[in-house]
Amino acid sequence: MTQIPTWNGGSAPVSGRAAPGTLIGGRYTLRAAVGHGGMGTVWKAADTLLRRDVAIKEVILPPGLAPSDRDAMYERTMREARAAAALQHPAVVQVYDVVHENGRPWIVMELLDARSLADMVIEDGPISPRVVAKIGIALLGALEVAHAHGVLHRDVKPANVLICGDGRCVLTDFGVARMPTDVQLTTPGMVLGSPHFISPERAMGHDFGPPSDLFSLGVTLYTAIEGRPPFDKGDPIETMHSVVEDPPAPVVRAGSLTPVLMGLLEKNPAQRMDVQTARTILRQQLAGPLASKNPPHMMTDPYSVVPSPRPVSPAPAETQQIPPQPQPSGQIGGRAMLSADESLTDHLAKLEQQNSGGRRRAPEPPVPASSKSVPTGTMPAYKLPDGGRSSADPTSVIPPQNSWVQPPVAEPRQGTVVMSPAAKRRTTVGNVVGTVQQTAGRAAATFRSWPRNKQLISGGAAAVVVLILVLAFALSGSDEKPAPTQAAERPNAPAAAAFETTDYKGNAAVSVKVPAGWTRAAGGVYVDYIEPTDKTTKVRVLVEKGSVDPTKFVTQTAPAGLKKGKTCPAPFTSVAVQQVQVSGNPGAQFEYTCGEGESMRHGIWRMTTVGGKMYSFYLTTTDAKFADYKKYFDTMAETFQLTL
Template sequence: MSEVESTDGRVLADRYRLGEVLGKGGMGTVWRAVDETLGRTVAVKELRFPGNVDEDEKQRLVTRTLREAKATARIRNTGAITVFDVVKEDDRPWIVMELVEGRSLSDAIREDGPLTPKRAAEVGLVILDVLKAAHNAGILHRDVKPSNVLLADRGSEPEGRGAGRVVLSDFGIAQIDGDPSVTSTGMLVGAPSYISPERARGQKPGPPADLWSLGALLFASVEGRPPYDKGSAIATLTAVMTEPVGPMTNAGPLAEAIKGLLVKDPAQRLDHDGAYALLSTVAHAPERPVAPPTSDARTVVLKVDPQPTPTDAPPATRAAAADQARLRDALRSVRKAAAAKMPAKPAASAAAPEPGAPVPPPAPPRASLTDVVPRRTMVIVAAAIVIALLGTVIGIALANSGGGDGGNGSAAKPGAKTSASTSASASASASGGSQDSKGGGTDDGKSPSTPSGSASAPTTPATSAPAGFYPFHDTEGFSIALPNGWKRVGDNGYGSGSKFRGSDGRELLVDVTHSPGPSALGAWQHDSKTKGPGIPGYQQIAVVKADYRSYDAADWEYKRDSGGTQVHILSRGFVTDAHHGYAIVFTTPADAWTSDSNTKALATFFATFKPAK
């Protein structure tokens, strides 16, 4: 905790009285504050310098913070945060902005599950509108991802702002036309899962790069995971550049817009107008009425004409046909607009056709890369790309404290929380809230099979790492001891938490939420029933209360298939205070679950974990 954070009620510029901490990131803290001059609640973002930085680096961070305020203030859109003031205290800038009460989109996805295509399209339209306003002002966001989208609580917004308002935040790494870059040479900043292919290749980005990130965000909104997540920055960026987007099982009518935004060639990617047409079609589609159940248990067989005419088709069929027609019309408009923008290409050898001559059919679509290049060659190419990326990825490692999507080590992290007390990204599955830690029992009547000695920990965290382990201090504020050789390889896929991996394949995820739920056990029981059946090879072992210090805690233990092998997973969720809930998720090969090394690892994780203050 910094000296500033320990000072309750501090007043900035004789006007802004600081209250509770809303969120923390690698380079900043966001406070709830009261503007005593106007009598309103605001959010104040404080720039914090990490340890051991020189004066040049401090100046770069100050410039970056001022650029965030400048970029945000230039955007006139209700979907962007409003900046009220910038004050200077302790030789650092403090940004004063509106407070949006709510949670991030990444929180909503984890806590409530993926969005429906219609809701995702509604969110996408707001973000698209903000991006268009930013691009018209010469600003690229460069960090569009679920943790940087805020969903306001209904009833918390001032009159006229709209219930359920959607806000795009965190312009901390925005690029502004006319301003010199404040990013270190060769450094690639942002979340690898949401970085466009052209940025991954080191090319100068334009507005299409933000639209690609919007497509990745929409994919994550409906599928519950980003389109590219290979566990490490290098592997993820390589996939972004070389691999096609994976299958979408939940996107439905939104799939066409997502595919159009995730086209790797920025020149062929959907533009603002094209994306607007497709998203509007999905967002404005009428809700499907649910047919009432029959009054008895008899089976009713309906004979349906396989090709009903518009006049004799059932109402639901006609509505579906109308939706499909509107979608086709939108697609046709997008393709015509794209064709109109394409420059004319000279014929290779044939002369132009005479007037009235038959028009030759359009050229077939280009084959995928793997259709024209052998897969073995692709592997060689990918390896070359990885080597070329190493210099760039070093920048990611520096910016993200060891990897991931930039949510934990980037100066932009606090922006996801600047205007919401609950907008820090985390897993609700890790959360609880009740202080009643008594009771127990498993959800399926089985006893947990946790290795001996690992089910509990001392009532206070251990003060040092044991032999064979080293302390890791995360920018989210927590710390934990890890086995020597283990490295941070990413986050939870939504921009928060930290994932670690050892050379033996074992993994640890420490997830965090700033909006704990009412019960850790209840959260695991809900997830085990709703999400468990969808996990490949899922075999539940136990869902049980855990005796862990004084926290409301619970364990969810199960086995699953992973890459042809079976792994054993223990997820311990618990709450440390009103704004911090965690999950310590340990994954190991199933046949090694009861080994001495696993027993020691789990005992050390639980004993040395220290939450943020």
């Protein structure tokens, strides 16, 4: 039996709570409290040795505890440190150190700039299915690693899931985690954890194992996507009874994720969905119904569950041949995304082989020592010179221009332009055709100046020459497909508007084309462009502070505001709601009507939320003219861009 250490030994007496400025372990200076949990306070602190910010968990015990109880609680804190330190996974918070100060332990961890999943649901509303699926994959990976080390978390819930500013999803608070070698620190019948998220077998006091954590994960994902727990009865005891006896509340928003949720919420742990099955289904959803519509360079980091703002790279030089970019497969990537029979080493070797295949490049010219850091070809994303931690997209196939050095604007980029034989042949034919056209023009002018009889003789000879040239080109043709047109090479380029447009003038972060000649009128958070001959028609661009989820905005927030306004008479009718991409960010759009008869209004509104601000634009006009003016909104949707 493991002996529980005594924590009140030593010369330093056990003191009260710490304060900003306190030095812990002779190395860590407390700065400010950033969070409070069931067993203590989390501080932001400065590591004076390595000169970095860290998080330190201070254990705060209830007053009046017996020495044995106090020692047991301190041992539980040490168990949290041991459990977390044994796990190496991007979705598990990293433990740096454990310090014994003033008779109690302090856990030093990585500092995360994050919000809890619970706060996101409370403040922003239900989470989108794609984000929930990615959160599920990250947490499945964390639990898989924990269970492989014999660690049960026992308190998986939204409050213990952090979504970092860079999109990383992290499972925290292993404070009630238990390893097989630990002594039993809870008395028989005592239940640790939250009633909403506890598994049926734990609620009934039965033996439990890894499936118990998976049940709690199912409740967590259900709560994230539906905005409410599946067994909530308003009372802890009634809720625990519902966990054991009742089926989950019917889903409304889960859609294609319903099978995973119901599989994880199976009452019988022997029949509950396992990690591999749940991950496979989530991967299939992300590759199918929930696949990202972003281009490859907008794909998020393998462990990112939400996109983070990225700087816009300058346009490539005209002489640079950009390697073909792979089509998005919907796979999120990372260690947890590998097949069951595939190792990480084999996976990286396969990527290396894929990146080294294809046509060989021409020999590179010697690179001056002063420019050795300039990339001259395609580099695998997992071998970036800075370890994949540059501010640009870490998963992009093409290295960001000027990410290593910043050459002068006029200086050409280093490297050799590779041209395929087909491209060379097309270039040669183009040059020949151009020369023939110029020569033919001069010959035609000379031909028209000749007498009629001379024109007839020369015309017959020219026809024979043309026939010979046609036969020669026909016989020398190849099976290769003709070169695509410029429009085909750039499928994402918006089509030119059939009407005149002008640049929107307002918030510097927004770029969009609006109808030219329309009257501009600005308010506090909006800019209107009004049709001068029809005052009932306008487009509006809004930039507002807030973090409302786009789906919630188009289904609740915006309709509620329209119903209260004077310009949208009853009855209000939502015509259509859809998920869209707005400048590479998840967004939503809804179409609506107000009123009846000839005075009926008709509008369409698109919105996204990025960095604590809500960006949206809409068109409103009479129902009779909506079809005619819809083209203005479509052009705004094609040209709307955010520069953040």
